[in-house]
Amino acid sequence: MPKVIYEKKGEVAYVTLNRPEAMNAIDLETHGLLWEVWQDFRDDDALSAAILTGAGDDAFCAGADLKTLVPIWHDGDASLPRDKIRDGFGGITRGLHRIYKPIVAAVNGWALAGGFEIALACDIRIASQQARFGSFEVRRGFHHADGGVVRLVNICGAGTALEMLLTGEPIDAGAALARGLVSRVVAHDELLAAAEDTVARILRNDRRAVASAKETILDVIGRPLDDQLALEAVYGYALFANPTVSSRLQRFYDKTDAGRAGKHATAL
Numbered sequence: 001m002p003k004v005i006y007e008k009k010g011e012v013a014y015v016t017l018n019r020p021e022a023m024n025a026i027d028l029e030t031h032g033l034l035w036e037v038w039q040d041f042r043d044d045d046a047l048s049a050a051i052l053t054g055a056g057d058d059a060f061c062a063g064a065d066l067k068t069l070v071p072i073w074h075d076g077d078a079s080l081p082r083d084k085i086r087d088g089f090g091g092i093t094r095g096l097h098r099i100y101k102p103i104v105a106a107v108n109g110w111a112l113a114g115g116f117e118i119a120l121a122c123d124i125r126i127a128s129q130q131a132r133f134g135s136f137e138v139r140r141g142f143h144h145a146d147g148g149v150v151r152l153v154n155i156c157g158a159g160t161a162l163e164m165l166l167t168g169e170p171i172d173a174g175a176a177l178a179r180g181l182v183s184r185v186v187a188h189d190e191l192l193a194a195a196e197d198t199v200a201r202i203l204r205n206d207r208r209a210v211a212s213a214k215e216t217i218l219d220v221i222g223r224p225l226d227d228q229l230a231l232e233a234v235y236g237y238a239l240f241a242n243p244t245v246s247s248r249l250q251r252f253y254d255k256t257d258a259g260r261a262g263k264h265a266t267a268l
Helices: 029-045 066-074 079-084 114-121 149-155 157-165 171-178 188-203 207-220 225-241 245-253
Strands: 006-011 012-017 051-055 059-061 103-107 110-112 126-127 132-134 182-187
Touching: 006 029, 006 066, 012 029, 012 188, 051 059, 051 188, 059 103, 059 114, 103 114, 103 188, 110 114, 126 171, 149 157, 157 225, 171 182, 182 188, 188 207, 207 225
Parallel strands: 012 051, 051 103, 059 110, 103 126, 110 132, 126 182
Antiparallel strands: 006 012
C-alpha cells in the first residue's frame, strides 16, 4: 500500500497519511510523496479544496520517523538550516505553505510533533473526540522547526504556546477546542462527514474570493495595524472586478443563494 493515499472526488482532494503501523509517522519517502501530492493539488485547476487525515484510529500523524530522519538532521552540516528553509516538513509547513486553496485537517487521533505542525499548517482543523495534540520535542532536546512555534502562537496565542512547548504535555480535543486550536470536536465516526460538510460550505463560495481571503489572512499576520488595513482594502476592493460578483449578488437579491439562513433558508 502507498504511504500516502491521494484521491480526487469532484473538486475535493482526499489525502490520507497511510502508515498506521507507525502512527502515520513521516519518513523520507513519505515526505517526498507529500511534496508531490501538494504540488499536484496546487496545480490542478479542477480541485478547489483538500481534506487531510490519517489512516487508522490511533493517529493523525506522530510526526517524523525519528529513526530514519533524526540521523540525517543530526549529522547535517552548517548548511542544513538554510537548505531546510525551502523544504518544510510534508511540504505545507514551509515551501508549499502559499497554496491558496483551503486545506481541512480531519484529526482522527494523535497529532504529535511534526504531525502537530502539519495539522497547524492546515487552514481548518476538525477533531475527533479521541484526538490529542502534543509537542514532545523538548523532552528529546530540541523543539519545533517547521512552523509549530510560529503557528501555535498565531492561532492560540503565546500563553498556550508557552504551556505546551515548555512542558511537553499534550492536550485533548476538548482543551484544543477551548483554546481555538480546532473548530469543532465530533464523534469519531462522524469525523470525515464533518470535514466534508465544512468543505461543502467552502465550495458554495467563489473560488477567487476564497483564495484572496486566505492570501489576505496570511499576508497581514505580524504586520502593523495600518499595513494590515491597507492590504485588506487593496485585496478586498480588487475583488469587485471579479466577474462572478454580479450573478452571485443577483442570487442574493433573489434569495436563492446556497446555504442561506433565516426566513428564506436554502439548502447547501
